[in-house]
Amino acid sequence: MISVKEQEAISQLMEFFKDWDNGGKVTRCRILNNFITSNQGRTAPELEEEFSQGGSLFLARITTWLRLSYMFGTCLKEILQSVSIFLSSAGSARYKVEFVEVGGILTLLEILGLNQISDQNKTEALKILQILGRSGRTYKELICESYGVRSVAECLAKSKIEETQEQARVLLELLAHGNPKYQTQVYKGLIALLACDSPKAQHLTLQTLRTVQGIVQTAHPSISEPLLAVLQSMHLEVQYEALQLIWELMDTDVRPALLKGLVSLLKPSQRERTRSRPQILDDPTAPQISEPLPTFIQQAASAKAIRMLARESPQLCEDLIQLRVVHHLLYAMGNTEHTDSQRQASLTLEYFVSSFPAVEEDVRTAIGDKLFRMLTENAELLYMKLDRVHIDILISNQVTVPGVKEESRH
Template identity: 60%
Template sequence: MTSTKEQAAISRLMGFLQEWDNASKAARSHMLDNFIKANQGKTGPELELEFSQGASLFLARLTSWLRLTYMYGIYLDQQLKSIGIFLSAASRYLTEFLEIGGVLTLLEILGLNQLKEEDKRESIKLLQLIANAGRKYKELICESYGVRSIAEFLANSKSEETQEQVQILLDSLGHGNPRYQNQVYKGLIALLPCTSPKAQQLSLQTLRTVQAIVGSAHPSIVDAVLGVLSSMHLEVQYEAIQLIKDLMAYDVRPALLKGLVELLKPPGKETAKVKGKALEDPVTLHLPEPLSVYIQQAAAAKTIGILAQDSTKLAEEMIQLRVVHGLMCAMGNQDHTTCQRQASISLEYFVQTFPIVEEHVRKATGETLFQLFMRDAKTLYMKMDAVQVDILASNKVNIPGSLASPEGMLPMEEEGSTE
């Protein structure tokens, strides 16, 4: 037999559920407000005490109402926050939510254009709770094509706060999820050409973490990360350079180094048009098409300088890829002074570190221009005349052989030899 106190509690629960069943949408909204205020942060036992061991009965009603109305956005924010209280409280409620297709509902919310950004952010937070519950829950999200839905939402979101929440979710899916970690990894790579600078920045940050977990680099990352160097946003370029530095430890290193050196060479008109259109940064879409190529060229010169200073071995590899020729070509690019400046700074390191490079550069530029360069590489672009610019842009420097050390000497090419 139940005690009088227990009977009273059950009566209160039944009265509450009956009130919910008979309430209008506006009345239910008011009930949810009260529920959220009174129960935020409660544990499973505390919720059961609040609902006289019948909390699951209210959760079932909540999830049913959500599934019937989420496409219209009716009180969606309150519904999701209320469900979040249950999912945060106990795994039992999480299981009940998943059994009614909760993951698919949350993922579908992300793709509905008519819904508010705030509602979608709450959906992301619930997916975070699910993913953090363990490996099998991460697998469930991934099996439901969750990585694609989440990545597309990150690319299209207009709120930085929301995008940061999505990054947390993708990072969680990339950890402790060996069956689907490659799917997360490839999804992040696919995000790099998107139109949102913030999404690019966050994707690059997360890629660095997931790259270490995956342990091998997919070939598609080469073009993707080199393409991001064309962004006008310095925070995006910074993250791209950090990722490139990490990738030097993987099999894609030769392809990345070759790609960086190739970016130094001035493109033909047709190439410039293609690359200008390929840049999807909203700001740059309003700029002349070739400018994106020059931004990428400047970023490549900067990256080369950073890599060379980090590792003599990398510097030697790039010399064999004709980086000196490329940097001098970039220094002769009168259409973009930032490109000239970055190329000069990077070339200065190679000249100061490798005597053979100094010889070739001195020989190619002539003593007057070489002394201008050595006096102040950073401002050389402001002091050159048209003839000197043309000397740099049309240089034929090619340093064959191999370097034994920074002090070592490469065999000099015969005078007058070309590419």
């Protein structure tokens, strides 16, 4: 038999639901704000006690309003925060099932793709998806089956707020862990993200790729081209993460493609140099712009990457030499359009010269004693001392170092 106290509690709950059902936007927002203030950190049993075992009924009402109003942004922040309180509470397995069964995951993913919804609200949606993802493999698979990887990746690429981008990154990494059925899909989604326009998104993507690469272990062949393209970035933090990932991929099947690609970047074709040149730079009425072109930034980064790899592994040194890296470095040293390309190429070539006697001999023969002495005396500032004759020698060199197997000097 129901006690008087229980009857009063049920009566209060019905009155509460009546206020909600009959209330407009202002009333419902007030109810949600009171709920958020009073119930942060509560467990599922405590929420049930608060609502006289009717917590699921209130969650259902919130979820229904979410599905009906999310496109208009009506009290969206309060709705999402209220859902989060239910789903994050200890012992909330039933709430999660109920939320998913009414299409909660699809609604959250749709929120991520709507331009009219603020990034702050998308952040709240991402946090709820993380709560679900941390609840087990089943929820991760449900998110991925709902095209969640694509939705989250696009949100990361398009968002203008760093917090939203960071939450999207966290979710993508979460979906790769303990989710063997879809970890490759997450991996490929991250590779596709490398081509986005946002430097922050590229930075976060590269960080996540380094983690996910360890999970999938086998490198996908498609990673080489977009990873090398990232070296065009003017942002040092992006280049740093790209260089670290390139190094970590040296133990995978894409090593030959990456090495070949790095060497080829030292000597961009005329077509590539023309294609990457902004049209404004050819306008005689426009002011002179000294900002380096992406191709030359990439050229400098490639020389830096090659130096890093060569220092870490004698075997990589030999592989690079077989790819005619010395010839390409000399060519890059003659690139008067970008001094950092010249500097990085000189420093890298100086390392090869000092490490391999065969390289030293062939470079000295190819460029002459005077220019060779300038290289070994101060490689970093060599570009400042080059004249037209030196440039012609560097650009037209045909040096080869056949059969390099000598012991390095270091």
